[in-house]
Amino acid sequence: YSVNTTTGLLTVSPNAGLAPGIYEITVAVGFQQTNPDDPNYEANFRDLQDYQIITVIVGTPPVANNDFFTLQGDTPAPINLLTNDIDIDGTLDLTSIEIVEQPAHGTVTANDDGTVNYIADGSGYMGLGSFTYRMKDNLGLYSNTATVNFSIAPEGVILVTSLSDNLNATDKKVSIREAMLAANNDSISDVSPKGNGADIIMFDPALFDGQENTINLSAMLPIIDDVSIIAPTSEAGTPLLTLNMTSANRHFNITDDDVNVLEVSLQNLKLTNGQRTGSTNVNGGSIFNAEHLVLINSELMNNHTVNGYGGAIYNTGTLEISNSFFQNNSSILSSGGAIASIGGSVTLTNTTLDNNSVEGHGGGIYASNANISLINSTLSLNSVSMGSGGGLYQLNGELTINGSRIVGNDSQSQSGGGGLYIDSATTLITGSTIHDNRSSGTAGGLIQFAGDLTVHSSTISENSAVLGNGGGIFNGAYTSLIINSTISGNTASEYGAGIYYSDPQGFISTAIHNSTIADNHAGSYGGGVFSAGYAAPVNNSIIADNTAFDDGADVYGYLSGSYSLIESTSGVDTFATTNFILGQDPGLLPLGDYGGLTQTHALNSSSVAIDAGNPAFDGSAFDPALTLDQRGFNRVIDSNNDSIVRVDMGAFEAEGIQGSADLTVKWQSTNVGTSGQTGSLPTNADFIDEFNPVIVEIWVSISNSSNYGLVSAQVDFGFDATYLTADSIDYGPGFNLSQTGIIDNETGTITGLGAATDLSDYGAETLVLLARVRLTVKQVPLNADGEYIHPVADLNFQISNSILTSSQGDATVTEGSAVNLTLVPALYDLNDDGAINYRDLIAFVGVYNKTPGSPDADLAWAADFDRSGKVDYRDLILMVSNYGKVQGSGNLLVHPSNYSEVWQQDFLLASLINTEESDAAAITTDEVEPVLEAAKQQLAAVYDDSVTETLSDVKIEIVELPQNQLAKADAANNTIYLDVDAAGWGWFVDGTPFLNEEFNASTAGLFDAKLFSNASGHIDLLTVLLHELNHLLGHEHSPDSLLMQSELTPGERKLPADRDLEATDDFFGGFQTADFDGIN
Structure with missing residues (x-):
């Protein structure tokens, strides 16, 4: 060592051969004297000096190396950090680990054995993280600072952390292929955790950050063990991950070539551009499944096979698909444009197969010896060019179609079956619509050979057999039943536009019960039914208004049965019938929405088919019991108020005498002349101001009978007495007898407002004026000090306790919704004295x-x-x-x-005015409440829980708003007013408001209704409630806020775009679908 006498710096320089260790040097430190000749020098020196021991550690510092670990669960097993750390001339001190920087979503604590513990922070974070540390060796030398990267996922989850498709053991990331390898082999692949039985594969949220992303696959992904692959979704539920195939291969091959059945789940995936070509193993362009596969909330598009079955999926096992969408898949030179199942079973729920195509059979689905179920699903615009079954082809097995739509499919060959082609299967179709399908040959709607066919509570309409028989149904089944169904508007170039019975060898039985066959047209014989081989039994049914170019407008051939109506008897032999009505017009209304899930032909009030069915009809004799008509309304009632309860003929059961009572609020009286009648309900005023008069007109009608008019009418009327005074009642010109009504301006009511008429058939299917109530507005303060004038109040006008008596007795009355209008001060009365002067x-x-x-x-x-x-x-x-x-x-x-x-800038308007006469159903508060709660939850997530109390007591009122107003919010009384029928567009009430199943995402926060979905063409209630709740929270209209724009287009959904949440929390929430039970 050496000492610098000027600076006092001690420099220690160990010899090269000095052994590692701890050495001590004793150093004396003092002050230098300026006079060494002083006789007291030595004594003074000793008094001014001190001694210090300096410890010198001789050795090489330990080296801490960076690490990567894969962690599972909130408290994973201890992590051994020192495994790859070294000390060349000593040993590592296991107790000396020091955490320099903690991870972002948890805490790391050091143990005394060289390990650390990771404890999650409870946020549910899933993804990559890191922390840094250093440590000492046995001599006390510190290491460098090393970084530990890690992935964290729930217990049992293999987390994909890369968008690449590779097997790279050095990149410290897990690709989907490496994750599948670990799951298949119960092994470790790269830095993945070890697979263990039924694994779950999920994806690092950081790969998406709420946006869509793609993994380009270079080869097929085999699945040979139980696994669930759960990809993320947007907040709206749209899949964010696309698996795009870049080679001539399918995405997934699901089979272990063993008798044991694998359980496989694929969720929230977009599978695109899968393809199989060649001569072997070419089935299934996207997925080959021989196990039990559950496919949820996924989209399969642009997948193809050449010479193989199943453009998207080939199935021999059990296939369950829900909330998914198949489009533009194809099978060239083979069958099953979207799905082919040879054996096994397929169940589709809330799923659409659209615009898929084949050259062989089954544009949407091809099934052989398989059981197929369609539940609330749609086959649309699928096609076959050389085979049969534009929508579906089924050979053997069971086919069940419930609550579904088979729409716009096309068979371009002579083989037939534009919608469905069925051979030797057991078929049950309930509550479904088969519409606008086309066959270049036979059977526009459906064709069935052999097997058993049942069509129940369904509508088969506007299908066409361009060069053949059976526009709606070509029936060659051994047994067949048409029950509670409507067959309408179908065409065939030859025979049997509605139904063609082919008289197959092996025929057992057929029957038509409580059904309506109307408006079909045949180019030759049998516009409604062609039944030349045997007498088809027809019971409690209507066959009318059909046409045929040659003969048999309604029926050509033979009929049997009882209590049915045949309008045209030309060409039909009814020798085996009893109690038929022949040659009379049943008074059918056009095919339309008269309630229920499917369209029907309603009966006019004077129809001879009302109460004309079998008086001994027993609905419980059917299986299931036939207690409801096709729409779901009671099947046996007194439909004509003659005190006789008896079933009607046809699929539609007419209701008893029905009446309506409505009101409108006007500035000027409606001109009704001396008749007191109007063709349609007048429009309401846009608002009320304190100067303009307020005229309330009350309209009544017998709504479903042209023969039985009103004898008398009476209502109670309510108004807001805080701002209004009722001055007088003027009765309609037709109500000139027994005029009553008590005005009470304290309570804002007029009770017993009624009158009688001596006119015959008055108000029969025509609105007539019962009375006009004239009101004045009390003076309203201007309140324009320092701000623009604001509306004063929202005023309700409502009728209740309506009693309409017809010549056949009291009617069942439907009352119109309350009318709600905004009250504003008079703008020009600046001194507020009631006159503009x-x-x-x-x-x-x-x-x-x-x-x-x-x-x-x-x-x-x-x-x-x-x-x-x-x-x-x-x-x-x-x-x-x-x-x-x-x-x-x-x-x-x-x-x-x-x-x-x-x-009035806070009103939410429909962007389009519905010029058609609305038949939209009135919404009820019971329907609104669940969607309101969902909207509150979404806003609580957007802002924070502080809004929960503010929105806890929001009230809903269903009212009639003027013109194209959809809703408005009144913060003064915490009330949202909803227009009764969404300005004529009808409300879409979402039963699953968190999933957005009826919509496709277009831009962030904006969604468009899917083709043929229940949301299409209607106003989304969830969007409107989110909008109005924001008003109650103080937010105004803004063109910069998607949700808070002043207009909403039918079929649109808008959701809050900005959420004050951690991105990863949102992202992880996207995994929580209705079918995902969590991770055990």
């Missing part, structure tokens, strides 16, 4: 050319009538146009052209 003009001149908010110009807020930002000549013209008008005089105020836009 010179005082108001002087006040106006005082702020002319000033802007709202200017000093000493508070009244400019009120005088800027068009809200242009300045009191100018346009406002002057409006003031002059209204000059001299007095409250209650009946003179209508002239409002700015943009009045509805700028003065």
